Amino acid sequence: MSLLSMFKGKGPSGFGYGSTAEEVTEGLDLTGRTILLTGCNSGIGKETLRVLSKRGAHVIAAARTVEKAQAACGEVGGETTAVACELSDPASVKACAAEVAGLGRRLDAIICNAGIMALPKLQQKHGYELQFFTNHIGHFILVTSLLQSLTDNGRVVVVSSGAHKGAPPEGIQFDNLSGERGYTPFGAYGQSKLANILFANELAKRFEGTGKTANSLHPGVIHTNLGRSMPAIARSAMAVAVPVVLKSVPQGAATQCYVAVHPRVEGVTGKYFADCNESHTTRHGRDEAMAAKLWEASEKIAAEVTA
Numbered sequence: 001m002s003l004l005s006m007f008k009g010k011g012p013s014g015f016g017y018g019s020t021a022e023e024v025t026e027g028l029d030l031t032g033r034t035i036l037l038t039g040c041n042s043g044i045g046k047e048t049l050r051v052l053s054k055r056g057a058h059v060i061a062a063a064r065t066v067e068k069a070q071a072a073c074g075e076v077g078g079e080t081t082a083v084a085c086e087l088s089d090p091a092s093v094k095a096c097a098a099e100v101a102g103l104g105r106r107l108d109a110i111i112c113n114a115g116i117m118a119l120p121k122l123q124q125k126h127g128y129e130l131q132f133f134t135n136h137i138g139h140f141i142l143v144t145s146l147l148q149s150l151t152d153n154g155r156v157v158v159v160s161s162g163a164h165k166g167a168p169p170e171g172i173q174f175d176n177l178s179g180e181r182g183y184t185p186f187g188a189y190g191q192s193k194l195a196n197i198l199f200a201n202e203l204a205k206r207f208e209g210t211g212k213t214a215n216s217l218h219p220g221v222i223h224t225n226l227g228r229s230m231p232a233i234a235r236s237a238m239a240v241a242v243p244v245v246l247k248s249v250p251q252g253a254a255t256q257c258y259v260a261v262h263p264r265v266e267g268v269t270g271k272y273f274a275d276c277n278e279s280h281t282t283r284h285g286r287d288e289a290m291a292a293k294l295w296e297a298s299e300k301i302a303a304e305v306t307a
């Protein structure tokens with residue numbers, strides 16, 4: 001437990017910064033529930049897989065390759081199905097969606113957890129900046145391909161980040177989704193994480209009148225493999241910070257487990273969570289026009305790259 005965990009209190013949910021995924025799901029019987037999770041083989045995704053399956057959920061666990069997903073599933077005791085989903089490859093994402101739909105199980109939740117951060121140099125897929133394409137467009141294609149599979153009160157949970165605050169000053173740079181008109185590693189990461197929030201908000205709007213919900217969240221700052229692209233000096237600083245200010249992996253997985261399955265979140269939609277409680281985004285994260293514009297742009301991109 002980090003020093004910070006000892007000083008941070010709990011919020012209205014009864015949980016807080018120091019809560020773990022096991023604690024927020026304590027006493028819940030998820031038998032009969034099916035949950036699709038991306039990024040199941042590492043970091044907070046792996047802990048989410050472990051805890052949700054421990055509580056009885058059938059987790060459809062996605063990783064870049066089926067071998068990675070199978071290895072992760074092999075480490076947990078519960079009921080799981082391993083699937084491949086390379087988010088930067090639209091054909092793989094569509095194949096994953098088809099495979100999941102083909103299982104014939106309704107989805108109680110989809111947790112969009114996988115992500116990459118701060119690639120030092122501009123990288124692209126299909127002409128789009130790779131963090132935006134992986135973190136947002138990959139999940140946009142996956143979720144919108146599986147809307148029919150969601151249960152009537154199914155929950156879409158999009159793992160964003162407090163780093164959405166580092167998005168460009170104007171928010172989503174619709175005229176620079178390629179990154180070619182300017183690129184910074186954390187600016188592009190921030191933009192992709194802002195896109196995660198706006199996607200959840202617009203989806204929540206489109207779910208109005210149904211029991212389905214969509215929310216986004218910041219999991220906290222956790223020492224995982226996410227920092228692999230960061231310079232060595234920054235990674236060393238992270239390692240030093242672990243016992244002082246960073247969350248543990250079980251703490252980092254708590255908010256997404258809470259939002260995905262806790263009864264208190266039933267019917268709650270269009271919100272942003274942090275430390276297992278509702279929280280606040282930047283003004284861009286509440287911008288409905290930007291969310292609508294992003295949806296439209298994402299639909300166009302999805303159509304173009306899956307044609």
Ligand SMILES: NC(=O)c1ccc[n+]([C@@H]2O[C@H](COP(=O)([O-])OP(=O)(O)OC[C@H]3O[C@@H](n4cnc5c(N)ncnc54)[C@H](OP(=O)(O)O)[C@@H]3O)[C@@H](O)[C@H]2O)c1
Nearest residue numbers: 039042043044086087088113114115161221222224225226
């Ligand atoms: N750690 C933090 O401090 C922090 C803070 C705020 C938000 N987050 C968010 O939390 C989420 C989980 O991150 P983490 O910290 O657990 O990092 P992690 O340990 O690096 O795990 C990321 C997961 O995403 C997968 N992934 C990456 N690129 C992918 C792709 N193209 N297709 C499919 N899967 C892909 C990784 O697979 P491989 O192992 O095969 O690469 C891995 O399973 C991310 O969305 C991240 O933005 C983390």
